[in-house]
Amino acid sequence: MKYFICVFLILSSLITAQSGGTISFPDARSVAMGSPNAITSTGVHSIVANPANLAFQKSTVEISTLFPIPSINAFTGNDFMSFNDLEYYFGGVNDANGNLVGRYLDSSEKEILLSKFGNKNNIQFNTAINLFSASVFAGKDIGSFGFSINDIIGQKTNLPKDLIDLGINGNEIGRAYSLADFQLSTSYLREYDFTYARDFSYLLDDIFKSFSAGITFKVVNGFAYSEIQKINTKISTLEDHSILIENDFKAKIAISPDFGIEWDFDKSKKKQNISPFLKPAGTGFGINLGFAAQIDSIWGLALSITDIGSVNWNTDPVTFESKGSFLITDIIDSTLTDSLNKYLEPTGHYSDGFSSSLPTALRLGASFRLDKFLDKGDFPGEMLIVFGFNQGFNNSLNNTTVPLFALGFEWKPASIIPIRSGFTFGGFNGFAWSFGFGIDTNIFEINFASADILSVLKGNDTKIAQFTVGTRWKF
Amino acid sequence: MKNIIRKKLYVPLFLLILLFGCISPPNDFVAPSYNINISFPIMDSLLTINQFIKDDSSIVASDDPNRLGVLVYSKSDVIEPFFVSENLKIDAFSTYASNSIGTIKINKIPPIKTIISISEWTPISGGIAAVFPEISSAVTSDFDLINEFQSAIFQSGKLTLTIHNNLPITTEFRELKIVNKTDGSIVVESLVNSPILTAPFDSTNVTFDLVDASVTNSLEIQGTIYTQGSANEIVTLPQDAGTLISANLIDLKIRSVTGELPEQDPFIVEDSFIIDDSTKIEYIVLESGNFKIKANNYSDLDLIVNFDVSNLFDNQNNNYKQSFRLSRNEKNKVIEIPSLQNWSIKSPTSGLLTNKLSYTASITAEATNDVRTINNSDSVSFNLNFSKIFIASAKGMIKPTTFKIAESDFSFDLGDLKNNINFDSVYINNTSLILELISSVNFELNLNGIITASSDKISKQLKLNIDVPTKANKKIDLNDFGFTEFVNSFTSIGELPYKFIFSGSGTINPNYTIGSISKTDSVSEKYFFEIPLNFGIASGEFKDTLKVDSIKIDNNTIESISSIELTVETTNNIPINIIMSGNLLDSDNNSLFTIPPSYNIDNQIVIEAPDIDENGNVVTAQKSKQVITLLDEDAKTFINNPNFAVKFSLDTAPINNLLPVKFRDTDNIYFKIYGKVNYKVNN
Known part of the structure; x- marks a missing residue:
């Protein structure tokens, strides 16, 4: 069982680990420094975090594939146990x-x-897998191009305390147990990212040593989505021992037809057709915009707005809803049973399409090269200190509007072994101390x-x- | 520097190991167990009496202003009707009549003659003139043969002799006899010393009475002819001188006769006989029956009978007449009417009643072609036989006719109640049993009815004597015969009559008056039985076994139950005090423990009676509350065994008083039952 959990954890994705916004693919370097992604993402990792950074890609070509180790973010956890x-x-x-x-x-x-x-007891489970990514530096005048494919699976559950109390202590006379905070959201997306970044240093050469901008266009296929839209x-x-159930519930669901889900309200037969490329239940578009600047050899700045866009779920979307109240006076x-079903059991029907927002977020970052600042020549290796601020603009499944502040560093006592750490405040988990390391050879890099x-x-x-964990090949 | 780097390599390696080894989730997830209290409502219902009786159309709320809303057990049905049909009948009857021929008619007999010529008794011949001497001489002479009969016995009659003296002298016929030549028997004779004188050429008539005289067709005259002569005077004798004797049979009343006979004059057989001593009718129409005439001919003649039953009419309303032939000496000839359906018997005079049936048979003997012998006492007889006759309809004065009323029963469908309820005493107010009699009979009726009521243990009878007018629709309230007391005579000793049988007999036209009746006439009866639920009951006890349809709970959950607390709150608006107690039963109906269990404060559940006024109406509802606690195994057993033996002790308010209280459809008990179960989650 223990090994299962370990594997489960490895395979689980990280969304909260990114501490605020974006359905990005795994970037272990940034995570280790507290996720100031705007400033810390490089190469293929910058495609989803700050496309401007792609302009400063040091190698000509970077590739990240499932081989030898797929790049994965994994997270599971709760906030109560x-x-x-x-x-x-x-x-x-x-x-x-x-x-x-x-x-x-x-x-x-x-x-x-x-x-x-x-009051809210969150259980979260997220996985993001980078299936493939590649970036090409075509020259300072031409710019850089990037492409990536990522699967993002997320699930979030909130268990109201009243529900727990009811299950542990039973129903108390005269007390109401509210399920209003109950949440159960699921999302399975696949994004195709196309990025272009270029060095625009010449535009601001009076201010910055270097300056770049980048943009990523996202084509998003949604394979599954569910969300409790309303639960009151x-x-x-009651004092007379009768039990009053007041219900106002609405949930929306969209599932790829290839899953072959058969609804009880639709008697038609559905055929399951699972494959690596499922027919989407929803499609969307998004944009990442980014800017990066290097003031001098010590200071760097970055700004990006990621995941501007939404997914439209319009292939057989289903709405389940129920509304009514029922007073149980006679069990x-x-x-x-019939009455309870009539008033309380959700009834489903195909509905008009709906949309879900991408986890839009603003990311700011600054970097400071301590080793260069000290300039003593005896500092063991390189030391990068970074600061980041992430602000999500919605509370979608992979986002939070709680701002996140991050302070981190990367120390390279030897260029092959970077050690990273950071502190985050806010975001999904409040204060956290992040840590990571990597092995960085000239052509292959792996980070944990x-x-x-x-x-x-x-x-x-x-x-x-x-x-x-993240890997990439550099050529 | 390399050492530094090497040492620093240990740090991430250590951390790598830490990352994978730091978390140790449970090898197996086993949910914790704990006890939990669940409160739940079991029942929150206002149970009105109306809910219990809604499917029972026999219990309704009265709309009688005097007892508005009071529940009434009402049952009405039809008692098997009495149809006159075969009760209207005439027993078989017969009559016998005969008559003799009486007068025998034969063809008219012409005078028979004989001539005694002079030469037969004198030496003188005719055609001469001579002195006729005194002379006396015996003579014998045969008459002509009689053709009309060979022999006969005349009861009476006359034989007239005409003696014509064709002589010129006076003659005397002395000792004259007319005898049957065959046997010499004397038919008639003259008196001694009474000679018959006949002057010359004159005639003398002599008449003899024929009394019981046997006469054959061959007669001879005997006697002596005497004459003093011509006194020596010469007299001229005619050529045919002699004595011509002519005999004529007249005024015959024949006792018997042998010979060829002419058609006889008709003779009549008639009779009138009583159909029924006591029933006099203007008419009756017959439904069934048959009728036979048996005829006997005691004569040697062939007879034609014309039979006429004067007040019997066939189904075409024609007077019954029948002609038939009776051969000589024919016996037991039967004329039958096999079905008298739609035949009728009518009074000969409209408006007058009769109980007689009259007939006439006119009988005519046919002429014979051969020799027959008949006597005037020869006769014809008739037997008329009517079978038992059922009457379709009748008008008249029917004799009082008793009929039996077929038994009809009606019952309360008490179901299991009769086995399950016991009580010391019940007093029911104003029980009502109304009999509605609908008679189409145009006669008065008298019913001697008996109502036999039965409970499980006893039966009692209530006798009724009811007069029903003609063509009546009459409602009879049997309380006039003490029906309420009759019912309470059961309930006062703890018995509940649930079966009633109506039987007895009736009499049609008990006062023997004129009326009419038809076989389709009937006396139909309906009963309207009402028991107002207005009664008092003392120490009533109702026992039953109940199976409670409980919620389906799996065995694991049942095993997890630690205790059950049931709270029963009632608000009683039914004027009765109810005490419930019982036992929980296993599947074999063995008692497991009492409900409520012995460790409860109270060992019974009391639903107190409301306050009532002196008229038995509920004034103020009564609230009760009681908690039943079931612990440990009892709680599990309670859930596992849904069968209960329940005893309800019932007393109408006020307790121990038989004051009748009124039960209304709106009477109710509000039940609020809720429970709290403590059970171990994930046991």
Whole structure:
């Protein structure tokens, strides 16, 4: 099981690890420094983070493929229960016969368990896989070109505390349990990115040592999307012991026809046709804009706005909704089940298309070459200090409007082994200490990172598990 | 520098190992277990009596202003009607009549003659003139043969002799006899010393009575002719001198006769006989039956019979007449009317009643071509036989006719109630049983009915005597015969009559008056049975077994249950105090434990009766609340076994008082039942 979890974590994508915005592909270097992507992304990694950086690509050609190790961001975690808690509450105990049985929780232990939950209890699972990317530096006058294909899968669940309380303590007379914070969102996108960047230093040569701009056009295919659009459901146990269920629920779903999903309201037969290239349920377009400047050999600046655009889900989109209230006064009423179904069970129907926003975000970054600043000649290796600010503009599945501040560094005691770390404030997880390292040869680079090394150091006390690995070939 | 780098390489390697080895999730996920309390409503219902009776059309709310809204067990149905049909009948009857021929008619007999010439008794011949001497001489002479019969016995009659003296002297016929030549028997004779004198050339008539005289067709005259002569005077004798004797049979009343006979005059057989001593009719139309005439001919003659039953009419309304032939000496000739359907018997005089049937048979004997012997006592007889006759309709004065009322029963469908309910006493107010009699009979009726009511243990009878006018539609309230008391005579001893049988007999036209009736006439009966639910019950007890349709709960969940707390809140608007207790039963109906269990404060569930006024109406509803606790295994057993033996103790308010209370369709009990179950999640 442990190995499964490890593999699961590796395969899980990182969205929150990027700490605010973008459906980018894995960039372990940036993650290790706290995700100031606008300033830290380079080469093929800049296609989705700041296309302007592609203009400063040092090698002529960069390629990232599934070989030898695919570039993956993976994240899973929650904000209420650590692995130790999982072990305690779900690891079971041995009974007198040595059989593994569930741990019995007395009243005080139930209260402790309940206290671990906040108002919103988030469970998140994300994976981003770079299937292929390539960039070509065609010369300072011509510019750079980039292309990448990325799959982004995300799932986010919020469990209202009332729901947990109801499950642990049962229904309390006179109390209402609200499910309004319940959230269950899923997304599976594939983006095709086309980037062009060029050095425009000549435009601002009075200000910057170098200056570049870049733009990425995205073609997005959506294979699956689900979102609870509205849930205002409340379960109340009234003083007279009757149970009032008030329900107002609406969810929208779009699924690639190739999954062959059959809905209960549609009697037509659907055929499953799973392949690497599924028929999209939604399509969209997006743009990344970026600017990067080098003031001198020490300071650098960057700005990008990523994922401007949306996905239109218009292939057989489905809406499930239910609205009504029902007062249960008699559980032995033979019509109860029918009545509950009538008033509470969501009914589905094909609907007009809908759109989902891409995780648009503003990214600012600044870099500082400490080793050059000190200029003592005895500083062991290179030291880059970076600052980043990310501001998401929506709370879509892979985004947050909570701003993120990052301060990180990359130390290269030897050019082949960069060591990176950083601190982030805000974003999805609040404060985090990121860490990573890489092996950088002249033609191949591999980087590892964790966005929250504290969670790693905490061992089973952590609530999240995240890892990023990225590789690229440089020619 | 290389060392530094080498040392620094350990750092990422260590971290790499840390990254993969730091997390140790559970090898197996096993959800924790804990106890949880779930509160849930079980029942929140206003149970009105109307809900229980809505499918039972026999219990309705009364619209009688005097008891508006009070529930009434109402049942009405038709009692098997009585049809007059075969009860209207005349028993078989017969009559016998005969008559003799009486008068025998023979063809008119011409006078028979004989001549005694002079030469037969004198030495003188005719055609001469001579002195006729005194002379006396016996003479015998045969008459002409009688053709009209060979022999006969005349009951009476006359034989007239005309003696013509064709002589010129006076003659005397002395000791004259007329005898049957065949046997010499004397038919008639003259008196001794009474000679018959006949002057010369004159005639003398002598008449003899024929009384019981046997006469053959061959007669002879005997006697002595005497004459004093011509006193010595010469007299001239005619050529045919002699004595001419002529005999004439007249005024004959024949006792018997042998010979060829002419057609006889008709003779009549007639009779009148009583159909029924007590029934007098203007008419009756017959539904069925048959009629036979058996005729016997006790004569040697062939007879033609013309039979006429004067007040019997066939199905074409023609007076019944029948002609038939009876051969000589024919016996037991049968004339049959196999079906008298739609025949009728009518009074000969419209408007007058009769109980007689009259017939006439006119009988004519045919002339014979051969010799027959008949007596005037020869006769013809008739037997008339009517079978039992069923009457289709009749008008007149029908004798009081008793009929039996077929048993009709009606029952309360008490279902299991009769087995399950016990009570010390019940008093029911104003029970009503109305009989509606609809008679199409144009006679009065008298019904001697019996209502036999039965409970499981006893039966009792209520006798009714009901007069029903002609063509009546009459409603009879059996409370006039004490029906309410009759019912309460059961309920007061704890019995509930649920089966009623109506039987008895009736009499048509008990006062023997004139009317009319038809076989299709009937007396149909309906009953309207009403028991207002206005009663008092003391120490009633109702037992039953119930199966509760519980929620489907899987066995694991049941095993997880630690306790169940059921709260029963009631607001009673039904004027009855209900105490419930019972036992939980296993699948073999073995008692598992009492409900409520013994460790509960109360061992029964009490739904207190509301306050009522003196008229038995609910004034104020009564609220009750009770908690039933089931612990540990009892809770699990409770869920696992949905069968209950329940005992309801019932007392109308006020308790121990048989004051009748009124039950209305709007009476109700509000039940609020809720529960709290404590069970172990993920047991």
